[in-house]
Amino acid sequence: MKRPLIGISGSVLLTSYGSSEGYRRAYVNEDYVQSVLQNGGIPFILPVVDDEEVLSTYIDQLDGLILSGGHDVTPQYYGEEPMQKIGETWELRDWFDSLLVEKALAKGIPVLGICRGMQVMNVLHGGSLWQDLSYMKDVEIKHLQGHSPELVTHLVDIEEGSQLHELMGENHVMVNTLHHQAVRELGQGFKATAFSADGIVEAIEHEDYPFYLGVQWHPEMLHTSVPLMNQLFAGLIQAAQK
Template sequence: MKRPFIGISGSQLRDDHGSFVELQRSYVNQDYVRSIESQGGVPVIIPLTLDEEVIVETISRLDGLLLSGGHDIFPLNYGEEPLQGLEEVWPERDQFDFMLLKAAMEKEIPILAICRGHQIVNVYMGGTLYQDLKYDTNCTLKHVQNQTPSMAFHTVDIEADSKLAQLIGNTRWVTNSHHHQMVHRVGEGLKVTAVAKDGVVEGLEGTEYPWLVTCQFHPEMMINRSSEAKLLFKGFIEAASTVMG
């Protein structure tokens, strides 16, 4: 059987030493690649571009889209001014991800969005973010674990009727946590499907879109030690295989 092609939104890395100082490199973290390969997909890194024709043509050849992590989202994209606690932003990356989402949704391919990707989906659908954990007075847990990226760190409660619960076969998942921004107002066409014990939104899904699952945590970093992470990626790849037809 043919494997589905899964696009991964790419980022850029600038060399800061040696013979190639200032050289720009397109990349994604290897965990995304490994997670897609291990569950039957073909990973395709999508280099950052603002050429809409290139993006539409790229998506036309893919069976699924994975929105990866990265920088904070520029607050002006959701109608707010930058507040204290905001970290580095990259507006061009935001526009790139928005364009990928638009093209993917027009084609109706499965979308899995992780960390920054989870936040991008919410903003794209008209939602807002807390620019830093300190702005949510209900946030009491540590959400930046600052140690072993793959380690299970805090509990996430999952709605029983959600795609996520159905995929992993459970309504509870002890996940890792590597974020300081989070969903505030939920965007249109989305529903909250997973929360941390302090109410922080850890998962969203589309209410009308055929297959849209988002995670604030990083299942790709847990792929070698979490059966739930394997099942999530397996379900994503299977959904993309169905689209491939």
């Protein structure tokens, strides 16, 4: 069977050292590339551009899409002004990621959102975010572990009957956690399919599409340390072959 081409939404990294200090580089973390490769897909990095025609041409080539992690979503996208504890935002990337998803859904290819990616998906369908977890009541778990992303630190409960449950085959999994924001109101058509013990939405999936789901943790950073996490990428790649 033909190996599907999986687009990975890119970002920009500001070089922080040496003679190139301050230089902008188009990039994704290599873990995304390895996770796609390891599960039978062909990884394809999508640089952020402000040109819709270029973006459409990306999607024309692709069989599946991964929305990668990173920046906070611009709060105006869900009708709010920035609060004191919001992190770095980049509106062009919000526009880019949102349009990638819209075009991927229109083409009928599967979409997996990771961390920020899941948040972008939620906001695209009219959902909102907590700008910082400290604004939520009763959040007790440390969701920004701050070290060793290949290490799992908190538990999530997965809803039975969900696609995520089908993919993972488990009711409870330990995950890494590298986020300071969370889903607040769910976007239209999404259901929450995993929760941490303190009630944070840790995964969502959409009822109108065969494969359109997001996770709040970083499965790609666990692709060697927690082999089970490969099931997410395997599921995406299998859906991309249809």
